[in-house]
Amino acid sequence: MKNYISLMFKCLLVFFLFSILANAQNKSVKISVKNNLGFSRKEILSVSGKQLSDLLKGNKANDLRIKKEGTSEYVVLQWVDFNQDGVADELLFQAEVPAKAKTNYEIVFDGTIALPESTITTYSRFVPERTDDYAWENDKVAFRTYGPDAQKRVEENRPEGTLTSGIDLWLKRTDKSIINKWYGENLKKPGYYHIDHGEGYDPYQVGASRGTGGSGIWEDNKLAVSKNFVSYKTISVGPLRTVFELTYAPWSSYEVKETKRISLDLGSNFSKFEISIDVNKPLPNYATGISLHENKGEVKINKKEGWFRHGETIDGVFLGEGIVLNPKLVRDAFANVSKLKDHSDLLVITHPKENKLIYYAGFAWQKSGQVTNVADWDTLLQKQAEIIANPLKVTIKGNK
Structure with a gap:
């Protein structure tokens, strides 16, 4: 009887430790994207440098997924390898942010989640x-x-x-x-x-x-x-x-x-x-x-x-x-x-x-x-100038 109880205790302990490990590995990271301009924006954002290396520490790049916070809506991703050495230097995703507002995203590491595919491309x-x-x-x-x-x-x-x-x-x-x-x-x-x-x-x-x-x-x-x-x-x-x-x-x-x-x-x-x-x-x-x-x-x-x-x-x-x-x-x-x-x-x-x-x-x-006349085109150019001067502010939390 004692051996049976001991065995059950060990199994429960292993299960408990495994659950903690799994939860730690799949713990989401928050991405906050802030738009300071007076119009909504839909733009490609990049995560690179130290932010990316910190994010991937102990994780597999192929397991990374991004979704809108509070939803199951995952977004399309793209990895860029600038020096062609087989190691990704930049992670891209498309963010949508209303005027004068903030949109939150979550990063999870779960390779079982299917990556969404885009019907349009560059x-x-x-x-x-x-x-x-x-x-x-x-x-x-x-x-x-x-x-x-x-x-x-x-x-x-x-x-x-x-x-x-x-x-x-x-x-x-x-x-x-x-x-x-x-x-x-x-x-x-x-x-x-x-x-x-x-x-x-x-x-x-x-x-x-x-x-x-x-x-x-x-x-x-x-x-x-x-x-x-x-x-x-x-x-x-x-x-x-x-x-x-x-x-x-x-x-x-x-x-x-x-x-x-x-x-x-x-x-x-x-x-x-x-x-x-x-x-x-x-x-x-x-x-x-x-x-x-x-x-x-x-x-x-x-x-x-x-x-x-x-x-x-x-x-x-x-x-x-x-x-x-x-x-x-x-x-x-x-x-x-x-x-x-x-x-x-x-x-x-x-x-x-x-x-x-x-x-x-x-x-x-x-x-x-996209435009009907020169006034429409001037509006697009003015927006592009404001976008260059006011990039979306990206904050990543929870990756340490």
């Missing part, structure tokens, strides 16, 4: 089937720029060439991914993506201009620009954010070595450009810009808030393009009007800090349903 890739474009998109917008083979074709007078470091816009009116489809159909029928088949099209002419977000150096009333990118690196493709890098051969009399890390979040109209510059002497008037095409559109310059826009009609439909950055980084901004085709740009002259610069460049097309 995407980017190198496109060797169209010479060597690099294209990127999300549920609202799409972009592309051009590589060394496209440049060489122009220099050798061969077909399918493009010589520019400007940023091209693909006007889409679907939240589904279109890059692979449009390039695939273009192989069957050249010019396919220049015609709207119900999902949008590419009517945007870049040429020697900056497109929307290309860079340059303004000196002696002229704009010096690089040629096409010479190499690329895809860092992350996923449901919440795509990240990649483009490098450029030394250009201008300053022998500028330029690397552009470009990212695009789900739900955003703006690509984020993180520019790293390597030069041997002081660099004046580093610029970014927007093509003015045939100089028939409308320019607005808002140095105080740090946003700059062009509004035009293409095929009778409104298109708004814009650049947003910290106003403290702006030296000047003006419309540089030229009689030469594709040489007119709205230029924003900046002063990078420690040879680094961050700005956001993007657009909205009337047929996408």
Whole structure:
């Protein structure tokens, strides 16, 4: 009898200890996301650095789940490995926060909970089937720029060439991914993506201009620009954010070595450009810009808030393009009007800090349903400027 009682006591003790351990492992961590602005926000947030290492201490990354506090509604996650060493450097999730309010989330470590999947996504890739474009998109917008083979074709007078470091816009009116489809159909029928088949099209002419977000150096009333990118690196493709890098051969009399890390979040109209510059002497008037095409559109310059826009009609439909950055980084901004085709740009002259610069460049097309006129576009640009100046405040508690 004593042996039986002893055995039962040991079993209960083991069960009790196991329960404590299980509860400790699955103890939730609180994430508080605060919005100080007067409009609701739905944005991609990241957990990185010390916050992430503390969070994962003693836990498996693959077991991590995030849900809205007090619900069973789990959110889509994405891990980013910037240096491609197999260890995640950043955790992404999408937060929704009402105006002047706070939303709470919970992190739990439970690999038995199914991860939610997203029906919409971000995407980017190198496109060797169209010479060597690099294209990127999300549920609202799409972009592309051009590589060394496209440049060489122009220099050798061969077909399918493009010589520019400007940023091209693909006007889409679907939240589904279109890059692979449009390039695939273009192989069957050249010019396919220049015609709207119900999902949008590419009517945007870049040429020697900056497109929307290309860079340059303004000196002696002229704009010096690089040629096409010479190499690329895809860092992350996923449901919440795509990240990649483009490098450029030394250009201008300053022998500028330029690397552009470009990212695009789900739900955003703006690509984020993180520019790293390597030069041997002081660099004046580093610029970014927007093509003015045939100089028939409308320019607005808002140095105080740090946003700059062009509004035009293409095929009778409104298109708004814009650049947003910290106003403290702006030296000047003006419309540089030229009689030469594709040489007119709205230029924003900046002063990078420690040879680094961050700005956001993007657009909205009337047929996408996001804007109806230039006033709507100005509102989006103003909101983006406020978002940059007032990031959502993330607080993590309970991970120690």
